[in-house]
Amino acid sequence: MRAFEATEYYFHQAADLLDLSRNIRALLITPKREVQVQVSIERDNGQVATFIGYRVQHDDARGPMKGGLRYHPDVDLDEVRSLAALMTWKTAVVEIPYGGAKGGINVNPREMSPRELQKITRTFVDQIHDLVGPDSDIPAPDMGTNAEVMAWFMNQYSKYHGFSPACVTGKPVELYGLPGREEATGRGVGIVTLKLLGRMGRKPHQTTVAIQGFGNVGSHTARFLHEADCRVVAVSDISGGYYRPEGLDVPDLIRYLHQNNYSLSGYPNAEPISNEQLLTLPVDVLIPAALGGVFDADLAREVRAKAIIEAANGPTWPEADRVFQQREILVFPDIVANAGGVTASYFEWVQNRQHYRWGRDRVRQELDRIMSESFERVWELATQRKVSLRTAAYILGIGRVGRATILGGSVT
Numbered sequence: 001m002r003a004f005e006a007t008e009y010y011f012h013q014a015a016d017l018l019d020l021s022r023n024i025r026a027l028l029i030t031p032k033r034e035v036q037v038q039v040s041i042e043r044d045n046g047q048v049a050t051f052i053g054y055r056v057q058h059d060d061a062r063g064p065m066k067g068g069l070r071y072h073p074d075v076d077l078d079e080v081r082s083l084a085a086l087m088t089w090k091t092a093v094v095e096i097p098y099g100g101a102k103g104g105i106n107v108n109p110r111e112m113s114p115r116e117l118q119k120i121t122r123t124f125v126d127q128i129h130d131l132v133g134p135d136s137d138i139p140a141p142d143m144g145t146n147a148e149v150m151a152w153f154m155n156q157y158s159k160y161h162g163f164s165p166a167c168v169t170g171k172p173v174e175l176y177g178l179p180g181r182e183e184a185t186g187r188g189v190g191i192v193t194l195k196l197l198g199r200m201g202r203k204p205h206q207t208t209v210a211i212q213g214f215g216n217v218g219s220h221t222a223r224f225l226h227e228a229d230c231r232v233v234a235v236s237d238i239s240g241g242y243y244r245p246e247g248l249d250v251p252d253l254i255r256y257l258h259q260n261n262y263s264l265s266g267y268p269n270a271e272p273i274s275n276e277q278l279l280t281l282p283v284d285v286l287i288p289a290a291l292g293g294v295f296d297a298d299l300a301r302e303v304r305a306k307a308i309i310e311a312a313n314g315p316t317w318p319e320a321d322r323v324f325q326q327r328e329i330l331v332f333p334d335i336v337a338n339a340g341g342v343t344a345s346y347f348e349w350v351q352n353r354q355h356y357r358w359g360r361d362r363v364r365q366e367l368d369r370i371m372s373e374s375f376e377r378v379w380e381l382a383t384q385r386k387v388s389l390r391t392a393a394y395i396l397g398i399g400r401v402g403r404a405t406i407l408g409g410s411v412t
C-alpha cells in the first residue's frame with residue numbers, strides 16, 4: 001500500500017459513516033492540481049545536480065491552500081499527494097480558514113551546504129511562484145526545512161510579486177515570523193497528550209513517554225511534556241535511540257543537539273538503543289515524530305504503549321490501525337495531534353496581512369484554546385458515535401469541507 005491509499009482508506013471509513021455518494025467522494029478526494037518541476041543547481045564543487053520538486057494543491061473549498069515543504073531523499077508524488085490531503089482534513093478539523101496543499105523536493109538536506117540549499121529553494125520558487133501566494137497556497141516548514149528556508153522562499157517570491165511576507169509561514173521571528181511558531185507543533189502535541197492522559201485517568205508524573213524523532217516537533221514535544229512533569233524515558237533521531245528509564249534530562253538533550261550539529265549521535269547520558277527498540281518500549285505514551293509509515297501490522301502487535309499520539313504525518317498504516325483498535329491501544333490521529341503548527345502559521349499569516357504583531361503569550365493562549373477545543377470535539381464525537389478517534393476527526397473534517405463545497409456552489 002502507498003501513502004495516498006492509506007489516506008484514502010481513512011477517508012472512506014468516515015465517508016461510509018457519512019453515507020457520501022461515490023461522486024461526492026471523488027470530488028473531495030481528487031487533488032485540484034499537481035505540479036512536478038525540475039530543480040537543477042550548480043553544486044559548490046562545480047557539478048550539476050538535478051532534483052525533482054513537487055507541489056500538490058488538494059482542496060481550496062474552505063480557503064487558500066496551506067501545507068509544508070519537505071526536503072527528504074524519499075519525497076515522491078504519492079507521498080506529497082497524501083500529505084496534501086491530510087492538510088485539507090486537518091485545517092477543517094481545527095476550523096482554520098484554509099484548504100490543503102503540500103510540497104517537497106527529493107533532496108537530502110544533510111548532504112547539501114547552506115549555499116546549495118538556498119540555490120535549490122530559489123530555483124524551486126522560480127518554477128512555482130505563479131501557482132502559490134498569500135491568497136492561493138502558502139507553504140511552511142516541514143521535515144528538512146526550517147525558518148531559514150522560508151526566508152529564502154519569501155525573498156525569491158518577492159522578487160516576482162513585490163513585498164509579500166504572507167506568501168510563506170514559519171519565517172524567522174526577525175523577518176515577519178511569529179514568536180512561538182517554531183514550538184507550536186510540539187506544544188500542540190503536548191497539549192493533546194495531557195488532555196488524553198486526563199481522559200485515561202492518569203497524572204503526568206505517573207506517565208512515561210517515548211518519542212521517535214528529535215527535530216522540530218520531537219524536541220519541542222519532549223520539552224513541553226518534561227516541563228509538564230511527564231517522564232520522557234526515550235527519544236531517537238536518525239542516529240539511533242537514547243533510553244534512560246528514570247527519565248531523560250530533556251534540557252540537557254536539547255543543549256547537546258544544538259552543540260552537535262542537530263544530531264543526538266554520541267549523546268553520553270543515556271543508554272543507546274535502536275529505533276525499533278524505542279517503538280516497543282513498555283511506556284504509557286508513544287509519540288512518532290519523524291517519518292510516515294512507521295507502524296505496520298507486525299510492529300503494531302509488538303507495541304507495548306497504552307496510547308499513541310501521532311505527531312508525525314501518516315505514521316500508521318491501516319493494517320496497524322486495525323491491530324491497535326483490536327488491542328485497545330488509543331491512537332490520537334495526526335490530523336489533530338500535529339495541527340498546532342498550521343494553527344500558529346495561520347496566526348502568522350493573519351498578522352503579516354495586518355502588519356500587526358502578537359506577543360508569545362497571546363500566541364500560546366490562542367493555540368492552547370484551539371488545540372483543547374479540537375481535542376474535545378473529536379473525543380465527544382468518537383464517544384457519541386462509538387468510532388475511533390481517527391474516524392471521528394475525519395468525520396468532522398470531511399463534513400466541513402463537504403459543506404463548504406456545496407455552499408460555494410462550485411458543483412452545479
Ligand code: NAD
Binds near residue numbers: 145212217275312
Ligand atoms: P525535522 O526535520 O525537524 O526532524 C525530523 C527528525 O526525525 C530528526 O530528528 C531526524 O533525525 C529524525 N528521523 C529521520 N528519520 C528517522 C528515522 N528513520 N528514525 C528515527 N528518526 C528519524 O522534522 P519535523 O518538522 O520535526 O517533522 C517531523 C514530523 O512531523 C513529520 O512527519 C512532519 O510531517 C510532521 N509535522 C511537522 C510540522 C512542523 O511544524 N514542523 C507540523 C506538522 C507535522
